[in-house]
Amino acid sequence: MPFRLLYIFFLLLLSCSKKEDFSEVQVIGHAGMGLEMPNSIFHDNSLEAIELALTIPGSNGVEIDVQMDLNGRLWLFHDEVLNEETNGINCISSNTSEYLKTLRYSSLKQEKLAELSQIPFHDFKDKRFFLDLKPWNKCSGNTVSIEDFKVALTAIDLPENCSIILSDPSWIPYFKDDFTIYFASDDFQNAKTILTQEAMVKGLVIRNAAVNMAQTQEIIKQNKEIYLFEIRSPKGVKSALTKRPSGIISDDLRAAISAVSN
Amino acid sequence: MRTIILVFTFIYFNSFSQNLETKAKKSLNLLSLTTSYSYLNYELFHGISYTHHFPLFSASFGLQTAVKTLYSAQKFFPETNSSFFYRLIDKNTFQFGPSLQYNMRNQKVKVWYLYNELLLGYSLFYGKRIQFFHTAGIGPFWETFKTDKNERYSIRSTNFNLKIGLSYAF
Numbered sequence: 001m002p003f004r005l006l007y008i009f010f011l012l013l014l015s016c017s018k019k020e021d022f023s024e025v026q027v028i029g030h031a032g033m034g035l036e037m038p039n040s041i042f043h044d045n046s047l048e049a050i051e052l053a054l055t056i057p058g059s060n061g062v063e064i065d066v067q068m069d070l071n072g073r074l075w076l077f078h079d080e081v082l083n084e085e086t087n088g089i090n091c092i093s094s095n096t097s098e099y100l101k102t103l104r105y106s107s108l109k110q111e112k113l114a115e116l117s118q119i120p121f122h123d124f125k126d127k128r129f130f131l132d133l134k135p136w137n138k139c140s141g142n143t144v145s146i147e148d149f150k151v152a153l154t155a156i157d158l159p160e161n162c163s164i165i166l167s168d169p170s171w172i173p174y175f176k177d178d179f180t181i182y183f184a185s186d187d188f189q190n191a192k193t194i195l196t197q198e199a200m201v202k203g204l205v206i207r208n209a210a211v212n213m214a215q216t217q218e219i220i221k222q223n224k225e226i227y228l229f230e231i232r233s234p235k236g237v238k239s240a241l242t243k244r245p246s247g248i249i250s251d252d253l254r255a256a257i258s259a260v261s262n
Numbered sequence: 263m264r265t266i267i268l269v270f271t272f273i274y275f276n277s278f279s280q281n282l283e284t285k286a287k288k289s290l291n292l293l294s295l296t297t298s299y300s301y302l303n304y305e306l307f308h309g310i311s312y313t314h315h316f317p318l319f320s321a322s323f324g325l326q327t328a329v330k331t332l333y334s335a336q337k338f339f340p341e342t343n344s345s346f347f348y349r350l351i352d353k354n355t356f357q358f359g360p361s362l363q364y365n366m367r368n369q370k371v372k373v374w375y376l377y378n379e380l381l382l383g384y385s386l387f388y389g390k391r392i393q394f395f396h397t398a399g400i401g402p403f404w405e406t407f408k409t410d411k412n413e414r415y416s417i418r419s420t421n422f423n424l425k426i427g428l429s430y431a432f
Contacts, residue, residue: 041417052417055409056407056409057371057372057373057407057408057409057410058372108420109420126410257371257372258371261371261372
């Protein structure tokens, strides 16, 4: 008898849960299937992770990290230095293309370091690509040349569904005529000012914990988009979805798709 | 190597799951109802499993219904699993030895996903009717699904699994 009661109680719990519709929220994979996820099949920013993230039904695209090497070629890599995650040393910006081509991630599958030009953009015309430009060279203590970065990006012939994310407002004027730009910041008030001043900036990319629902809706009312990132747990997915942003950049893509497509 | 240790540590401290071996009692075949929770994948399992004990090893087969308990994504899906456990150390209330597990599940998240995994590792059990158990395994993992373009997509990977939990046998 107690078991039956427990079973009925469990069924009641399940049936009482309220289901909300989040289908209007876009789900974007952070660096592929998620950044530094211990249960991820592939390493973040690897070609394999990106292709899987774009292939999974329910995914709307990927956000990837872009850095430039000494020869002006663009590589997908998140960290400031290569030492911890790969078999290489120093920074992307302080190494040559020839050297970087030999590197592999220190993961189980030992994926090769990927170049931006290797992404099959045209095979995924219905997906969105967010390129997070990382100009900082920790090894030299300087940022790379903005002109060179733009030349390298332009040379790749990026499709229209490709946008760039800038965290330095001084870079916006260089890119706004040729690219769709999103501004990234953790300071909501500062970001709001930038969005107001720069009409060409399409939206904001901000940490989930840095905004509340009212602030999120404030951006949307300005006819701008807002994407939330650093979403690593069910609690994070719940928190982000209830703010009703334009999209979430999730570190657990499967969990986010599951929550949105319910 | 660091990642491997991190994966093991993370799963170890966060995972509760199904006891595939149920009981390692000599010459006693057991049918059991089980409930378990996998924190890592946010899955709650209910099921039935049967364990047959041979002189040196135990074989189990289980059928389960799991529910993904992630917020706003409560989806049911079936899983079957089978395992072989060689009782290298077999005391009255303690068993330990190598084990081989095979798990297969279907899960629908927009489309149907088919997961297969084969895990070679070890298992240990402590207790009588109510048992504490711990299993660990490593092995190949296959994921198959159909893309938006209706093309079959398959990934093969290596998977780790560590479980701790409690079981009750009838």
